[in-house]
Amino acid sequence: MSRRSHEAVVIGASSGAIEAITTILPRLPEGFRLPVLIVVHLPPDHLSTLPELFQSRTSLPVKEAEDTEPIHPGTIYVAPPDYHLLVEIEGTLSLSSEEPVQYSRPSIDVLFETAADAYESALIGIVLTGANSDGANGLREIWNAGGTPVVQSPDEAQAPLMPEAALAHCPAAQVMTLNQIAEFLIVEGGRHD
Amino acid sequence: MTDRIVDLEIRLLLEAVFEQFHYDFRGYSMASIKRRLHQALAHFRCDTVSELQSRVLHEADAFPQLLSYLTVQVSELFRDPAYFKTLREQVLPHLRTYPSLKIWVAGCGDGEEVYSLAIMLREEGLEDRTLIYGTDVNPRALKKAEAGVYAADRIPLFTRNHQLSGGKSSLSDYYTAAYGGAAFDKSLTRNVVFSDHSLVSDAVFAEMHLISCRNVLIYFDRPLQNRAVELMKQSLIRRGFLGLGARETLRFTEHAEAFTDFARDVRIYQKRGDQ
Numbered sequence: 001m002s003r004r005s006h007e008a009v010v011i012g013a014s015s016g017a018i019e020a021i022t023t024i025l026p027r028l029p030e031g032f033r034l035p036v037l038i039v040v041h042l043p044p045d046h047l048s049t050l051p052e053l054f055q056s057r058t059s060l061p062v063k064e065a066e067d068t069e070p071i072h073p074g075t076i077y078v079a080p081p082d083y084h085l086l087v088e089i090e091g092t093l094s095l096s097s098e099e100p101v102q103y104s105r106p107s108i109d110v111l112f113e114t115a116a117d118a119y120e121s122a123l124i125g126i127v128l129t130g131a132n133s134d135g136a137n138g139l140r141e142i143w144n145a146g147g148t149p150v151v152q153s154p155d156e157a158q159a160p161l162m163p164e165a166a167l168a169h170c171p172a173a174q175v176m177t178l179n180q181i182a183e184f185l186i187v188e189g190g191r192h193d
Numbered sequence: 194m195t196d197r198i199v200d201l202e203i204r205l206l207l208e209a210v211f212e213q214f215h216y217d218f219r220g221y222s223m224a225s226i227k228r229r230l231h232q233a234l235a236h237f238r239c240d241t242v243s244e245l246q247s248r249v250l251h252e253a254d255a256f257p258q259l260l261s262y263l264t265v266q267v268s269e270l271f272r273d274p275a276y277f278k279t280l281r282e283q284v285l286p287h288l289r290t291y292p293s294l295k296i297w298v299a300g301c302g303d304g305e306e307v308y309s310l311a312i313m314l315r316e317e318g319l320e321d322r323t324l325i326y327g328t329d330v331n332p333r334a335l336k337k338a339e340a341g342v343y344a345a346d347r348i349p350l351f352t353r354n355h356q357l358s359g360g361k362s363s364l365s366d367y368y369t370a371a372y373g374g375a376a377f378d379k380s381l382t383r384n385v386v387f388s389d390h391s392l393v394s395d396a397v398f399a400e401m402h403l404i405s406c407r408n409v410l411i412y413f414d415r416p417l418q419n420r421a422v423e424l425m426k427q428s429l430i431r432r433g434f435l436g437l438g439a440r441e442t443l444r445f446t447e448h449a450e451a452f453t454d455f456a457r458d459v460r461i462y463q464k465r466g467d468q
Contacts, residue, residue, distance in 0.1 A: 017356040067411045068418070068445055080440045083411075089200065094222040095440055097408040098229075104235050114224040 002155055006148065006188045007122035008071070008087075009034050010115045012108030012138070014041040014130030016158025018053065020178055021128070025058040025076070027182035032189040034124075036076045037093075037115065039106045040133070048081045067095040074189075079106035086114040104134050112138025122148030124188060126181060127173075128152045130162025136169035149173035150181060152182060202242035203227060209246050210263075214256055216330060217393045218263055220417030226263065233262040257333060264331045266302035267413060269350055270343075270364075271309045272407075273439050274357035276459045280310075280403075281359050283456060284434050285317055288402055294323040297401045297428065299392060299421075300409035301327035304338025307439040308354075308367075310405070311381040316361040320384065326399065328390035335387045341377035348375050397428045404429060408438035415445065423450045426464060435462045 013020055017040040022125045028036075040050060048064060054076060055062040065077040065085050070092050077084035083095040084106050101107035112125050112135060125142035128134040129152060139149045154160035167173055176184060203226065207218045218226060224235045230242060237255070239245040249255045271277050288294055298306050306326040314320045329335050343351070348364075355364045368375040391399065392409065404425050408419050425435055426448050434444075435452065437460040452462040 015443075064440075066445075067441065068415050083440050086222070088222060088224050094224055095411045095436065096222075096225045096265070097267055097411070098225065098265050110228065113228065117224070117227070 004120070004122045004173055006124050008032060008115065008119050009036045009124045009126065009185060009189075010111055011038045011126045011128065012112065012130075013128035014133040014134065014159065014162055016129035016131055017041070019158065020152065021054065022057045023178045024182045024185070025054055025060075026147045028058060028060055028185060028189065030059050031074070032186075033073045034185070034189040035071045037065070037085065037087070037111060038076065039108045039111045041104055041130070042081050050078050054078065058151055065093050065095065065104035067093065069093050079090060079111065084110040086110060087118040089118045091118065102132065102134050104132070108135035109138040113141045116141040116145040116147055119147065123147035124150060124185070126150045126152070127128075127163055129157035129159045131159040132162060133165035135162060136165040137171060139166045140170040143170050150184070151175050152181065153177050197438055199227070199242060200373070202246070202276065203230060206230075206242050206246045206249070209250060210259075211238060213250060215394070216260065216263075217391070219415050220285070220393065221412050222414055223283075223410060224436045229262045232261055236262070255405065260331055261333055264334065266331070266334050268302055268305040268408075269354060270305050271351065271354035271358045271360075273459070274303065274354045276407075276436060276439070276458070276461070277309060277313060277358035279456045279459045279461060280436065281313055281317065284403065284461065285319065287432075287434075289319065292322065294319065294327070294364050294403075295399055295401045296323060297326045297328065297404045299328055299390075299404055299406040299425065301329050301338055301387070302334050304341060304387070305343070306405060307338060307387075308341060308377050308381055312355070312360070312364070312367055313358070315381070323384060325385045327385060327387045330389065330391045332389060335389065339382070339387050341382065342374045343377075345370060345373050345375055392424060393417060397424060400430055401428045401433055402430055403427075403434045403436070405436040405463060407436060408441065411438065418445070421462065422446045424468065426451050429464045431464060431466050431468065433464045435464065436460065437462070
């Protein structure tokens with residue numbers, strides 16, 4: 001049985017997120033074909049400037065995720081503050097203001113679990129730096145669905161708790177540095193099967 | 194492919210719920226419904242959605258419990274204070290020119306927004322000429338809304354929101370603390386009608402000056418969003434106002450043309466005069 005090629009990337013990060021993500025994004029080349037969905041924990045009343053910030057570091061289009069919009073290849077979507085970001089099985093995004101999951105809204109678990117359901121084995125899930133355990137359950141769901149779980153090396157992470165928790169829940173995850181994650185994405189996102 | 198069997202089971206459950214109980218969740222965003230059904234499976238100790246369907250069809254008290262999983266009631270008093278500040282400072286001056294007012298909180302859940310509006314209208318001297326409708330599909334939520342009792346630990350957040358919204362009084366004037374809860378003053382609901390109404394299947398019931406429908410459309414798929422927005426459009430007077438959630442938009446609906454942006458940053462729209 002040949003493996004499905006990857007169709008999407010989901011990334012979750014908390015404390016130290018901006019530095020980590022702005023290390024990866026500039027490395028992604030023009031023509032990168034995978035959509036990248038990102039959840040970053042922010043205080044609920046934080047003015048969302050993440051899309052602008054990320055846009056300044058990449059030539060790929062970056063936008064705040066909107067309810068019911070179709071997911072386009074090579075586009076970077078950022079969850080808005082105070083909303084969960086979900087993936088529908090028909091390949092569209094939806095938002096929800098359901099209760100916070102593990103004190104977080106947006107929740108990394110919610111994005112990862114719904115994306116795993118939609119993309120099955122065609123998903124790459126990446127847990128980066130953070131000081132809580134959001135994303136651990138979701139990463140395991142990605143593994144269970146046949147997808148590719150990746151965890152930032154806790155040694156390198158600004159806050160190691162989140163990668164450690166993800167590894168504890170999903171020991172099969174590949175441990176990589178930010179540099180290795182970027183290299184891995186370049187290979188996966190440039191490949192047309 | 195076990196997942197796809199779950200999707201089939203969910204479709205069948207939602208059909209059964211529609212046929213038997215006349216609640217139509219078939220046009221809801223499925224990713225969210227699926228997550229909440231997973232929680233319901235744990236609550237009912239069922240292994241499969243099919244098993245849950247059987248319980249719901251055969252046990253009298255099961256459906257009301259399931260309904261609380263299928264509908265979402267999460268809000269705050271004066272949630273998104275900037276929204277209420279804009280209503281107060283920019284929308285109320287327009288509404289003030291009418292001798293009597295009707296406001297509809299569509300999808301009012303446990304009633305937080307109804308109490309927020311009632312407090313604001315009292316502060317602005319518009320309470321006596323305004324009728325507020327709070328509607329929801331979930332009868333349990335409507336009961337809670339009528340009771341107006343919220344957990345005491347939420348009060349600091351509510352108080353902060355109220356102040357940020359431009360509140361002219363102290364929130365503590367409107368509730369009494371009792372048994373770990375805060376019970377809001379019954380006089381606030383003197384001009385409030387709480388009622389069972391569905392944006393999915395029910396019709397226009399009154400002519401509104403302002404409709405506040407926040408974080409409801411995000412649970413609908415696009416055809417259902419179109420239906421709900423059409424219903425609200427028909428319910429509004431010319432130049433009536435429609436407030437949505439902070440990340441909701443009319444842009445993707447068929448009725449965007451019928452409205453103008455009134456306060457874009459807080460998602461308040463105004464129905465055009467020629468509609």
